[in-house]
Amino acid sequence: MTGSLGGIRVLDVTTSVAGPFAALILGDLGADVLKVERRGSGDDTRRWGPPFWAGESPHFTALNRNKRSVALNLKDPADAETFGKLVDTADVLVQNLRPGALARNGFGPEEALRRNPRLIYCEMTGYGSGGPLADLPAYDPLMQAFSGLMAITGEDGGPPARIPVSILDQGTGMWAAIAVLDALRERDRTGSGTHLEVSLLGTALMWQPAQLGNYFANGTVPGRLGSGTIGIYPYAAFPTADGWVVISAGNQSLWLALCELLARPDLVTDPRFAENPDRVAHRDELFAELSKSLAERGTAAWVEALQAVGVPCAPIQTLDQVVAHEQVRGMGAIGAVAHPRIPDFRTVRLPLRNGGEYPALRRPAPLLDEHAPEWLDE
Template identity: 45%
Template sequence: MTSTETPGSPPQKPPSTSGSATTPTGPGPLTGIRVLDLSRILSGPFATMVLADLGADVVKVEDTKDGDDTRQWGPPFQGTEAAYFLAANRNKRGVSVDLKTDQGREFVLRLADRADVLVENFRPGTADRLGLGYRELSARNPRLVYASISGYGQTGPWASRPGYDAIAQAQSGMMSITGEPCGPPLRPGIASADIGAGMWATIGILAALLARGTEGRGQHVDVSLLDGQLAWLTYVAGGYFATGHTPRPHGSAHPTIVPYQALAAADGHLMVAAGNDKLWQRFAEVLGAPDLAGDPRFATNPDRVRHREQLIPLLETALARRSTAEWTEALEAAGVPCAPISTVEQALTSPQSVAREMVSVLQHPTAGRLSVVGSPLKLSATPARIRTAPPLHGQHTDDVLAETGYSPDEIAQLHAAGAVR
């Protein structure tokens, strides 16, 4: 939020509309796939949003009282809607159901009978108690791909614990390697465990749909926040396996490449990524410090890693002579990867983001003009598309009831009983 904004107000400088998504003109790769979304907050909704962007018909089920928790997670709000909810629920239809009623559960069971995919992120055991677990639903619909996202998975001694993004980051080791070397542990500025689990769930769902094409049956996709974060450790875990040494935080730096970090210039910081010895030599030449490239302490990347504490201050002394803009121009001309540290506003409004349609603009019934982050999936024949704004609470309940075979009288009775909203 900039200093000229007030809580609940839109940004004073909205992102450019030149990257707005156009009206869909063709089917997406998942057109014809029906997804029943029983999830809330972020991990599940993120996964189902990706599926919806790819053309799936996603029906989001919310309770009849407050709906998805994130509808109340603000400020900021846009109109009456929380910005958090708007960020992860586009391209979906919304229904509001009381799953504690027999009539509400029957409605959801009928939706599951018609679905190709179901996504839930209840604590393990909750779906079973509601009569909506994998065993029951797969018996009714053997082709159903049933995806469960939880904190720790459906098995193991921690399975029954509730799942939270920050807790998964803490227990996975991620926070222990994030931050400055002598500072406290930090979590990233985004919910990496939630979003990561959503990505893993999407991959698992697509794989299960592909397998269904040959096997003829769906299956259970079991994804946990903790597992997803452990998988993201990749080369950090590899270093631990190789040496037995506990990895430590390096701030913006890379543990095994130097220089590969944010370096202070005259007016700010510049990210430099000299990923090999040739780039290092070019970097030193642009800095006007060829003696550094010839110094045996810094000749090769292993040398520079061993002597990083001596090298970095020398580099920042040289960089202090000019601004980040001047160094960026000079280093880019020499082919050295670098970039100033962008703000979120700068990142979303950059010419590259606009050219790649990474900001789209929708019209929302109450929020009005709504900017959303676009899809990073660029398919040449069946592209992902941003079609509709996130639904209002219960916006499509009656439409979906009618599609599922309920008569107008039956729909009225469900409303009267409080089973739907």
């Protein structure tokens, strides 16, 4: 899959996770992405580790494939002039530097769009524009804390817990890519570029529509539910004889099938568990009862039995088990790309296929300033 963005030139003026992930998506979809990095040091993630993979940070290699790299110092007049020429010929500029950083160097959205009226200028921030915190920098764990995500993550009564992936960074990158695709479509109609804004805080709120809806409905602040969720039960992880299994019995027929499989007709007739609202209200008691039954067999046996009667379930696996699983291999979700320094280099593909094909893995993450001569010549 070559991607529909062939011929689109993207300036990736980003660092860390959110911005690079947005540009990675555009690059995987066929855009020609130039990563503009700080002269001398480059993207912060180049130094994130250990581990390092043949001297390179796995963070950087995972987030910066299908890109070329040039290094500039925008405080240097010659480099600023070069960057201006890049802006003049770009279709898209994505940036997630500290608020105001590009503007102080003469390349804020207004200045860039005056230079290139067809430019789509996508600005990524922590707290969004407006409001008393708009000028503050923000990182994924800070925004998980501020947005309420940490208050609902982890076990009831336990300490605050961060979702241990950069869900807000990468989610914001996804929204940025969606916004850019929309703006490109609009530019096809009008001929004009635009200034786009996305934020980690906006992403964090958008990840919680059900939680916010419940709060708006009855004023109750959601608490921590461990592996569970609001409004449905059993819909969580349960211990088995040798591990854990997640069971999602999201309707009455699945609940009855689960009870029959466990040989627990008493749970069906117990008024505490009669209907879903009853089970939600008595989730702690039901967790104890189901755990008692599930402890009789191992995870693999339960997964097989639950799947046989149509009750949705999954074992809790570690990453080595996931990568080795025949389903992941069968999907082709892990791809390889020729790498000059890492012979066994592998990476996760974008989770989309077009006509049965994944987006092409054209090139690995670049060395700092690796492509300055060829891009500047172009």
